[in-house]
Amino acid sequence: MTGETTTDPPAAYDALIDRYGRLTNLQYASMYLNWDQQVMMPEGGSPGRSRQLSAISATRHDLLVDDDVARWLDALEDASLTDRQAAAVREIRREHDRAANVPSELVEDIARTAAENQRIWQEAKADDDFETFAPRLERIRDLQRKQAEHIDPETPPYEVMYEESHPFLPIGTMEDIFETLRSEIPPLVEEIRASGTNLADPFDGEYPDADQRALSEAALDYLGYDRSRGRLDTAPHPFMAGNQFDARVTTRFKPTDPMDALTATIHELGHATYQLGLPKDEYGSPLGNSRMSIHESQSRFWENHVGRTEPFWEGFLPELTDHLEGHDDLTVREAFEAANRIRPENRIRVEADELTYHMHIILRCEIDRAFVEGDLAVEEIPAVWNEKMDDYLGVRPDTDAEGCLQDIHWTSRFACFQSYTLGSVVAAQLDAAVRDDLDVDGLVREGEFEPIHDWMTEHVHRHGQRYETPELIERATGEPLTADYFVEYAREKFERLYDL
The missing domain is CATH 1.10.1370.30 (Neurolysin; domain 3)
Incomplete structure (x- = not known):
């Protein structure tokens, strides 16, 4: 793009983007498993699907927050990057920093609970039975609050959750x-x-x-x-x-x-x-x-x-x-x-x-x-x-x-x-x-x-x-x-x- 240098990116950048590519593939694998769950998975498949989605979330989290990613990001802090490369690093840095202090077990628990909740919500809605879904709603709220407190203990949990979907928009x-x-x-x-x-x-x-x-x-x-x-x-x-x-x-x-x-x-x-x-x-x-x-x-x-x-x-x-x-x-x-x-x-x-x-x-x-x-x-x-x-x-x-x-x-x-x-x-x-x-x-x-x-x-x-x-x-x-x-x-x- 006009105005950007064409020098080769630092090795740390290549390694970081390669890692992020793996994270992307896991993210989309999870998305399509979720699509299958909502569209065509047999009713009895829910227990296995919740474990599959949980495992993918935990694996993705571990790959995002490990020491290599932190080291590559630090190495790129003052590196000479094009505007596009700097934007990519900015986004990965933000995602890494938000996840770094969240325990893997919590990430796994959130994913498993969310997957289980889909089936319970569908049944509760069909039966007009909020009481059945209510404990599940409380549980996912409590888990999400814990995650928000790990991400940023100085900011109210709701605002931390908002920033997940709306980064950079106050x-x-x-x-x-x-x-x-x-x-x-x-x-x-x-x-x-x-x-x-x-x-x-x-x-x-x-x-x-x-x-x-x-x-x-x-x-x-x-x-x-x-x-x-x-x-x-x-x-x-x-x-x-x-x-x-x-x-x-x-x-x-x-x-x-x-x-x-x-x-x-x-x-x-x-x-x-x-x-x-x-x-x-x-x-x-x-x-x-x-x-x-x-x-x-x-x-x-x-x-x-x-x-x-x-x-x-x-x-x-x-x-x-x-x-x-x-x-x-x-x-x-x-x-x-x-x-x-x-x-x-x-x-x-x-x-x-x-x-x-x-x-x-x-x-x-x-x-x-x-x-x-x-x-x-x-x-x-x-x-x-x-x-x-x-x-x-x-x-x-x-x-x-x-x-x-x-x-x-x-x-x-x-x-x-x-x-x-x-x-x-x-x-x-x-x-x-x-x-x-x-x-x-x-x-x-x-x-x-x-x-x-x-x-x-x-x-x-x-x-x-x-x-x-x-x-x-x-x-x-x-x-x-x-x-x-x-x-x-x-x-x-x-x-x-x-x-x-």
Whole structure:
């Protein structure tokens, strides 16, 4: 790259990157075992899988914190490195330092407990039985607190956990964003409620899983998903797993709402575009890894700024009418409205509309933090959850399965829900930037998505972890992180849709 030296890297750098490559392979092996557990592992496989994942976590931890890594990092402290090499060392140093004081036995215990928790959570959710899951939730919280105290005893455990998912992005910045959305979203939702405007709701009856799957497959192909490096499956909670060579997406089907599976599929496609856009020649280096705090911007961009737009439905509507019976007369406008209906009564986060979604996130973060910090007992969670749903959305869950048991995240981690709202904020900022360079609506209308993929790869994906999160956002958009673009986008879009 221009301005960088081309001298050979120090031997310590080569050794460090070689070691990190081994760590990367173990990380992805664990990821695909987790994918298998959620997608296709037989029910009886859970005890063995928990031990396998635990062993991989412990082995990876031991390789990360051993004396060789510490020695190589120290040798590179004042070495002459290119900017890219220095960025890779910075990321490995951060990961090493966070892990160095954590006992291997604790890492193994956390991984085993998280794997066991997945099965118990699935059963508890199916049975609407929070009491069965509650002790497991307490256990993973206590283990994660211990780990946080080993990492940084001077910082509150919740903030240490937050920094794991959001390195370099201060928690105060996130709190400022949340405060902005708390003040902006509820009044807009109330205006929509008071307007009396009803958007189209053309889907009634039930739609076979096979038809919904065919529609999701068609959407992936339409949007340019590389089938040679991915696949579509179903899971209890939609997710993406993968790297730049193999990025798999999952969805789930709700019999009465085919739009739910479609938007979930497009959302996970967005995650996959990020992984598949990472530089192949940097696999095994931090420069070939994604930023967790950026990931959700990609999924929210493709779901909301592409898949929920009127130009998208101008091109994609024939696919829907081909795959779902009874909608030959559906118009572009009706499909567009159906994709953007505001439904404050919805109790499920992953099915929530684009606005009220963020109140789901905020209430989770508040409960998440209070529980980790010891201000909320585990047995109080269902009641507090329901009260916050009532306060923020005017609705109360009928069951814990559609309340505090609905998300998989608490099987393994805390302080991660912030990523979803951050992703929407960054997505709106990226959307404004890409529209400065491309006729996005025209491209989407014509089904020409390659230029949009290329723009995201050029400005976001190809950098991997070279830049810290705030710098990556500023380089991609030309401005520091701000919630202003999201607020402006949301108000303009929904004022027009609901004729406010």
